[in-house]
Amino acid sequence: MWKKSFLVFALVTLIVGAIFAQSITFWTTEVESNRMQRIQALATIFQAQTGIKVNVVPVEENALFTRIIASKAAGTLPDIMEAGIEPFLLLGSEGLMDTQLNAEVINYFGDIYAGVKRLLSAGNGKYYGIPFHAWVQGIWYHKNWFDSKNLGAPTTWYNILEAAKELNDPAKGVYGLVLPKKADAYTEQIFTEIALANGARPFDNKGNVAFNSPQMIEVFRFYKTLGKYSMPGFTTVLDALNGYLSGRAAMIFYSTYIMDDIAVEEVQRKRIHSFDPQLVKNTGFANKMMNIRTTSYGQVVALGILESSKNKSDATKFAEFLMTGNNYIYWLHMAPGGMNPTRRSIATNPKFLDNAVLKRYGAAKIANIIAALDNVERFDFYKGKVVTKMAKLSSNFVIGKAINLMFANNWTPEQTAEWAQKEAERVLKGQ
Amino acid sequence: MIGMRRGTLERKEAIFGWKLIAPTVIIISMLILYPVVYNIYISFFRVSLNPQVPDQFVGLRNYVRLLIDSRFWRSFGITIIFTLLTVFGSIILGLGVALLMNRKFFGRGIVRALILLPYVTPLISLVFAWRFIFLPLNGPLVQFLASLHLMNPGTDVINNPNNAFLVVSVFNIWRNFPFVYLMTLATLQSIPNTLYESAEIDGASRWKQFTSITLPELYFVLASVALLRGIWNFYKFDEVYLLSKFAGTLPIYIYDTAFTGIPRQGVAASAATILFVIMMVLITLYVKKVLKW
Numbered sequence: 087m088w089k090k091s092f093l094v095f096a097l098v099t100l101i102v103g104a105i106f107a108q109s110i111t112f113w114t115t116e117v118e119s120n121r122m123q124r125i126q127a128l129a130t131i132f133q134a135q136t137g138i139k140v141n142v143v144p145v146e147e148n149a150l151f152t153r154i155i156a157s158k159a160a161g162t163l164p165d166i167m168e169a170g171i172e173p174f175l176l177l178g179s180e181g182l183m184d185t186q187l188n189a190e191v192i193n194y195f196g197d198i199y200a201g202v203k204r205l206l207s208a209g210n211g212k213y214y215g216i217p218f219h220a221w222v223q224g225i226w227y228h229k230n231w232f233d234s235k236n237l238g239a240p241t242t243w244y245n246i247l248e249a250a251k252e253l254n255d256p257a258k259g260v261y262g263l264v265l266p267k268k269a270d271a272y273t274e275q276i277f278t279e280i281a282l283a284n285g286a287r288p289f290d291n292k293g294n295v296a297f298n299s300p301q302m303i304e305v306f307r308f309y310k311t312l313g314k315y316s317m318p319g320f321t322t323v324l325d326a327l328n329g330y331l332s333g334r335a336a337m338i339f340y341s342t343y344i345m346d347d348i349a350v351e352e353v354q355r356k357r358i359h360s361f362d363p364q365l366v367k368n369t370g371f372a373n374k375m376m377n378i379r380t381t382s383y384g385q386v387v388a389l390g391i392l393e394s395s396k397n398k399s400d401a402t403k404f405a406e407f408l409m410t411g412n413n414y415i416y417w418l419h420m421a422p423g424g425m426n427p428t429r430r431s432i433a434t435n436p437k438f439l440d441n442a443v444l445k446r447y448g449a450a451k452i453a454n455i456i457a458a459l460d461n462v463e464r465f466d467f468y469k470g471k472v473v474t475k476m477a478k479l480s481s482n483f484v485i486g487k488a489i490n491l492m493f494a495n496n497w498t499p500e501q502t503a504e505w506a507q508k509e510a511e512r513v514l515k516g517q
Numbered sequence: 518m519i520g521m522r523r524g525t526l527e528r529k530e531a532i533f534g535w536k537l538i539a540p541t542v543i544i545i546s547m548l549i550l551y552p553v554v555y556n557i558y559i560s561f562f563r564v565s566l567n568p569q570v571p572d573q574f575v576g577l578r579n580y581v582r583l584l585i586d587s588r589f590w591r592s593f594g595i596t597i598i599f600t601l602l603t604v605f606g607s608i609i610l611g612l613g614v615a616l617l618m619n620r621k622f623f624g625r626g627i628v629r630a631l632i633l634l635p636y637v638t639p640l641i642s643l644v645f646a647w648r649f650i651f652l653p654l655n656g657p658l659v660q661f662l663a664s665l666h667l668m669n670p671g672t673d674v675i676n677n678p679n680n681a682f683l684v685v686s687v688f689n690i691w692r693n694f695p696f697v698y699l700m701t702l703a704t705l706q707s708i709p710n711t712l713y714e715s716a717e718i719d720g721a722s723r724w725k726q727f728t729s730i731t732l733p734e735l736y737f738v739l740a741s742v743a744l745l746r747g748i749w750n751f752y753k754f755d756e757v758y759l760l761s762k763f764a765g766t767l768p769i770y771i772y773d774t775a776f777t778g779i780p781r782q783g784v785a786a787s788a789a790t791i792l793f794v795i796m797m798v799l800i801t802l803y804v805k806k807v808l809k810w
Binding site: 152155163179180182259317318394481487491494495 | 565567570652653671672673676678679762775776778782
């Protein structure tokens with residue numbers, strides 16, 4: 087008898103479930119398999135709690151636009167997605183994001199850092215996306231080498247150049263730093279920080295391209311000079327990471343994603359086949375830079391609900407779910423140090439700090455890193471306004487190409503600035 | 518009476534033939550014809566990224582924009598040079614290797630198999646391998662050449678934007694010569710030896726034998742290979758894009774137009790259409806004049 091009623095019950099649940107089954111599609115740029123497992127686990131918990139199924143789709147950040155275009159044609163755009171600021175600004179400026187709903191989620195939490203949310207502002211209190219997690223960039227340096235030569239922390243142009251000169255010793259295979267010289271996004275990130283420290287921006291107050299401004303030419307000159315003390319080749323992000331860990335570079339520019347590479351033995355061994363247990367202690371992190379003004383650089387990864395979603399309320403629920411309590415902390419621990427909370431209450435939550443990597447650095451250092459998030463500056467945000475034009479220059483690698491060409495052709499700073507000026511104008515005109 | 522019956526038979530045959538090729542026709546229409554037609558269709562539109570904003574018909578404006586864009590023509594020129602260079606390069610290399618491999622020597626089987634590796638290995642692993650051996654300071658090839666004082670170990674060959682075209686072309690020739698080699702070797706083996714013997718008796722030199730027997734026998738194979746490689750290399754995207762952002766061939770131009778910044782799908786589609794038309798004309802001419810079909 088009970089068997090029969092169970093069968094009936096199961097059947098009814100199935101049918102009801104099938105009728106009311108709701109599902110949303112979530113695109114994430116965290117494509118690595120261990121990260122995907124965590125996200126999948128969160129989606130499963132979410133479904134158990136709410137009955138809403140989440141289809142998690144991994145999308146390479148570089149392939150995001152290709153996928154958006156194909157999905158738009160096929161009518162399979164996601165309901166909600168996770169990606170860096172740039173795609174959100176581009177998609178937002180084309181009206182693809184539900185800026186009102188994103189603002190509502192931000193207001194719902196109420197404790198998202200002002201410094202990060204302004205970077206996604208669409209004006210009038212609306213937002214292109216919801217700041218989800220963030221990293222800070224700076225110079226990671228062998229503090230013990232600096233101490234032994236009495237060098238100041240590399241937080242100013244002067245100190246950076248002095249240290250690079252002093253610690254550069256190519257005969258021993260040791261270089262002052264690893265400076266990015268390839269035409270990619272990494273080069274642009276590093277260049278941005280250096281330029282902002284000199285008050286240089288690609289656009290002037292009127293929105294005209296300003297690569298040929300005197301401040302900017304000075305930045306190109308400094309960059310080229312630093313290049314003399316850098317590891318040979320058109321180096322990029324992996325050269326920097328390996329160069330630092332293996333002790334062949336005194337300084338590198340890197341995001342806080344480096345923290346587990348420095349601290350965790352198995353991660354470090356994967357990179358350089360050896361491990362330095364003293365490296366955490368001997369490493370310094372300069373999270374700001376100054377020449378004529380002080381700046382910090384970072385990247386915010388955002389969640390965003392799309393205007394085209396047919397299931398906005400469920401997408402909103404999922405966004406709120408991801409950024410709440412243990413779910414949020416579980417997500418952030420995917421990349422301890424790299425993924426930092428954008429909510430004040432989580433940053434100080436003991437559960438967030440309860441992590442092997444974060445513990446090694448200590449609560450004070452972590453708090454210091456997260457505090458820098460409030461002062462993050464970028465080329466695509468100026469005087470309270472988001473500069474969507476910058477995202478077009480970024481996706482065409484204008485800055486990376488300029489740097490790459492400067493070193494390849496031994497261009498003068500003036501020539502490089504002129505090239506960047508023309509290229510930027512061309513890219514913007516073509517759009 | 519008899520004629521009629523043959524007529525129905527023929528008709529039946531024809532219908533049967535159509536039935537047999539129907540699956541192929543259907544698949545080709547879905548996978549090739551539909552995208553081609555759709556591509557031509559959107560080339561007349563300003564395609565919107567936002568599903569709520571409809572595409573806007575702009576007539577020939579996309580085409581006009583392209584034809585007056587000097588970058589388009591520059592990329593076009595680069596693509597032609599790239600195609601000619603790589604097709605001739607891989608044919609000369611492939612032919613040379615095929616001639617060598619047609620001789621008997623110890624271990625020929627292994628060498629023949631090894632030669633195919635560049636062509637059969639997945640592209641991405643080849644690109645990484647090239648990047649690795651050319652790594653400044655640490656790359657094995659760089660270290661080897663530096664130890665012979667042939668190059669400065671700090672030189673970055675692959676990532677130098679000025680080398681982009683050269684690197685991409687050399688890579689393409691190296692990767693694709695085994696294809697030419699394979700096709701040529703098969704034909705070389707089918708040339709009857711008696712031809713060479715009688716030529717020798719007539720006192721023909723090696724070179725004369727090559728130009729009068731080998732080359733004419735290989736003519737159609739080489740011509741077909743050149744056609745295929747020409748088409749493939751003209752549209753080559755993957756390896757060019759993986760190796761350098763600066764190579765500047767047309768497929769890269771189309772990709773940049775279609776997928777970077779705010780995508781301009783309509784313009785990219787019209788570029789693809791122009792290429793398509795040019796290629797069709799070239800192929801038709803080639804098939805008529807060179808392959809003499």
